[in-house]
Amino acid sequence: MLCGPWQSPRHFDALSGRATQSARWLLPLIRRAYSGNVSAASTSSGKAAATPRQPQQRFATARSIALQQLVRIEQEGAFSNLLSEDSQDTDSSRGVRDPTAGLLMAKKATALVAGVTRWRLYLDWLMEMIATGPTKRTRPHVRQVLRLGAYELVILKEPPYVANEYINLLKDIRKKEAANFVNAMLRKVTRAIEAGQLPEPVEGAGDASTPLTAVQALSIRHSHPLWMVKRWADHFSPEDLTALLEANNRKPQYAVRAAGGDTAALQTELQDAGIEAVASLFLPGDFLQVEGMQQLLMGPWLRNGRCSVQDEAAGLVVALLDPQPGEAILDCCAAPGGKALFAASRMRGLGSLLALDINEARLDLVRNTALLQGLTHMIRTQATSLQDYLAGRGTVDVTGSPAVQLFDRVLLDAPCSGTGVLGKRADLRWRRTPEQLLELVQLQVTLLDAAAQLVKPGGVLVYSTCSIEPDENEQQILAFLQRWPNFALQQPEHLSPSVLSTQGFLKMLPHVHGTDGAFGASLRRHAE
Numbered sequence: 001m002l003c004g005p006w007q008s009p010r011h012f013d014a015l016s017g018r019a020t021q022s023a024r025w026l027l028p029l030i031r032r033a034y035s036g037n038v039s040a041a042s043t044s045s046g047k048a049a050a051t052p053r054q055p056q057q058r059f060a061t062a063r064s065i066a067l068q069q070l071v072r073i074e075q076e077g078a079f080s081n082l083l084s085e086d087s088q089d090t091d092s093s094r095g096v097r098d099p100t101a102g103l104l105m106a107k108k109a110t111a112l113v114a115g116v117t118r119w120r121l122y123l124d125w126l127m128e129m130i131a132t133g134p135t136k137r138t139r140p141h142v143r144q145v146l147r148l149g150a151y152e153l154v155i156l157k158e159p160p161y162v163a164n165e166y167i168n169l170l171k172d173i174r175k176k177e178a179a180n181f182v183n184a185m186l187r188k189v190t191r192a193i194e195a196g197q198l199p200e201p202v203e204g205a206g207d208a209s210t211p212l213t214a215v216q217a218l219s220i221r222h223s224h225p226l227w228m229v230k231r232w233a234d235h236f237s238p239e240d241l242t243a244l245l246e247a248n249n250r251k252p253q254y255a256v257r258a259a260g261g262d263t264a265a266l267q268t269e270l271q272d273a274g275i276e277a278v279a280s281l282f283l284p285g286d287f288l289q290v291e292g293m294q295q296l297l298m299g300p301w302l303r304n305g306r307c308s309v310q311d312e313a314a315g316l317v318v319a320l321l322d323p324q325p326g327e328a329i330l331d332c333c334a335a336p337g338g339k340a341l342f343a344a345s346r347m348r349g350l351g352s353l354l355a356l357d358i359n360e361a362r363l364d365l366v367r368n369t370a371l372l373q374g375l376t377h378m379i380r381t382q383a384t385s386l387q388d389y390l391a392g393r394g395t396v397d398v399t400g401s402p403a404v405q406l407f408d409r410v411l412l413d414a415p416c417s418g419t420g421v422l423g424k425r426a427d428l429r430w431r432r433t434p435e436q437l438l439e440l441v442q443l444q445v446t447l448l449d450a451a452a453q454l455v456k457p458g459g460v461l462v463y464s465t466c467s468i469e470p471d472e473n474e475q476q477i478l479a480f481l482q483r484w485p486n487f488a489l490q491q492p493e494h495l496s497p498s499v500l501s502t503q504g505f506l507k508m509l510p511h512v513h514g515t516d517g518a519f520g521a522s523l524r525r526h527a528e
């Protein structure tokens, strides 16, 4: 659920389940798979792709589609087109002879792209260790085929014949020389696996002149950027750090929120359709954990507003906010609307919720889903920055002065680094930088100070992120309480201690709770 100035479009509109532009890259590829020629590929934007030279392979396969997409990602930085492994563009099946086969191929290609993206650092290190010379200068197709082959052999533990598939793929696209090189490399990998001698990124391994430090070894082994692992090593125990890194590389778990809290009926419907759905441990009245998102996304439930795809950690932020029927709620950074819609649904049709967001297009998603879920009478949207809203720009009262309403409860779900959702966003770890983190912390300070001024005396401000960085979370709140002595941290008695830190913050961690990482603080303004 990370968003913010750096966020790419979501892979699919998780709330309504409609495919967005981000999933469309697969459609032309799959169509060509069935028309029998992948040579004249165009990009997802519909433009003819100038580079790389397109493969001349006769029939596309999941592997060739994944290769083409990985090359494009490398050359265009087109990370935003990555799908979630479990998401599905329902459009992908149109126009092909056998939609089921098309979807399966799409799913496999997507999983390969996400897996290689996630494991990139480890795979490249492994190839460096296996090669006799440096592999960095290898051409994009070759580098990506090596990553794909090694990913399937080492991470997915596929049998050695997988190497042949990639060698044939290169031959098909007339890269015979490269095929010989890849053949040699992947054979070395399979021999090393068979002999139990695969190079291990452990402390002291690698180049004798610059052996790996313990933290470098962890960063490579679990394929996370070194700067992130270094930060986490400062505030997690070695066991927790390893568990967190492992959790970020595990198959993500998905949950849905039943619109109107009708979980029992939804569970029955899903189970009748063969989708495994069990009540959430954390929010059993509203959320179901789901196995089989593909099927769910293809079914009617999202399109007809029966449910939204939402992580339980995001749901708990709304539980922390605890909106009550009849209240006036402000969601300062509302798009795409997951928390706003859950908050409105908890108010049982009574009261109002103003959803602000700087991003007008994303705010459309809030409006559309509110319509689907029958909540338009309660939710009003306004495309504006929180700072402009506070300054009263665009809103005047009868006397002509800027009108700024105060609210019973204000939610600031701030733009953040998103380090709590790396498990669901394969590419995110490589796109974040320490500099961005600093900028985000500054933006959060500005937004917190603005949000504080919109809370009624006696009202509540909830600050939340999907980050696990103390700078964006605990430290941010401790500094806020220094700046705003008329606010106090509330102990959320209504939430289970299992989701709270000792200080009384909502604190969800992927390796502890099996959900996304999330943080929340409930701050009550003194009744003056």
Ligand SMILES: C[S@@+](CC[C@H](N)C(=O)[O-])C[C@H]1O[C@@H](n2cnc3c(N)ncnc32)[C@H](O)[C@@H]1O
Residues within 6 Å of the ligand: 001, 002, 003, 004, 005, 314, 332, 333, 334, 335, 336, 337, 338, 339, 340, 356, 357, 358, 359, 362, 384, 385, 386, 387, 413, 414, 415, 416, 447
């Ligand atoms: C974490 S996302 C919000 C997710 C949302 N609360 C939900 O549950 O679906 C942060 C949002 O903040 C918005 N944003 C960033 N800067 C903003 C600002 N200055 N004022 C208002 N919204 C802003 C982004 O456009 C983004 O949609």
